[in-house]
Amino acid sequence: MNYELYSDVILLSDLPDERLYAGDIGTVVEQHIVEGLEPGYSVEFFDLLGNTVAVVTLPGSSLRSPTPADRPTVRSANHVAA
Template structure:
């Protein structure tokens, strides 16, 4: 999948070392193309108040596009 800049994406897997979990919502802010490797994306992830909680560079296979069926969920972050 090729994600456009500033598109919303949903994280598909848990990355607890980064404080990120499946179903977290983010915005693509940069694409990384390296010949012979999967395209990577710099993603900013936000809380429900619009504060950035993480910035991560992730392979496209860790992400999916958001759909009309998606609803925000809440995870308590300590």
């Protein structure tokens, strides 16, 4: 799937080194399109106050678009995956 700049995306797997977890919502800030390779995206993740938590570059297969069934949730930044 191709994502447009500034679209919201949802992370599909944990990135504990970045303190990001599956379900976190980010914004596409750059597209990386290389012929013959899967599209990649730089995604910025924010806290609820609008502060940047991380900017990571990921393959498109690590992301999905939000759906009407999705709901934002809150967890502490100290969250540790089980």
